[in-house]
Amino acid sequence: MNYIKWLGLGACVALFVTCFANWTYHDDIHKFFTGFYSEKNAYGKPGIFLCFFAVMSAALILLQKIWAKRLHLFLAALFVGYAIKTFTLYASCYNAYCPQKQFGIYLMLVSTIIILLAAVIPKMELKANNQSI
Secondary structure, rough: OOOOHHHHHHHHHHHHHHHHOOOOEEOOOEEEEOOOOOOOOOOHHHHHHHHHHHHHHHHHHHOOOOHHHHHHHHHHHHHHHHHHHHHHHHHOOEEOOEEOOOOHHHHHHHHHHHHHHHHHHHOOOOOOOOOOO
């Protein structure tokens, strides 16, 4: 049984759901920030990009072509870098105040790392090409 494929698909679903969860709580303004909301759109909306990545990654995991596996590996590495940047942006201190990190931001980071692992270790059978030169 191919468990890494199902683990990767589960991480895609978790990443999609995580974008709607609370990432940080800012006690100075008494608001939660998510992937789609930040005060006055100060951090942008990384949830749109991460949801698009989750859907695209799920499609590439299900597609049994070698080019899809290679493209998924390249894109997953880029998106882990984007997730680290987003984590740093949301969790960093400003004006001598540090926001409280919620469970959603950790789950966002872990799910992108699991998607990268699913891209690094794909289960795919390659057919031998018996051509004479």
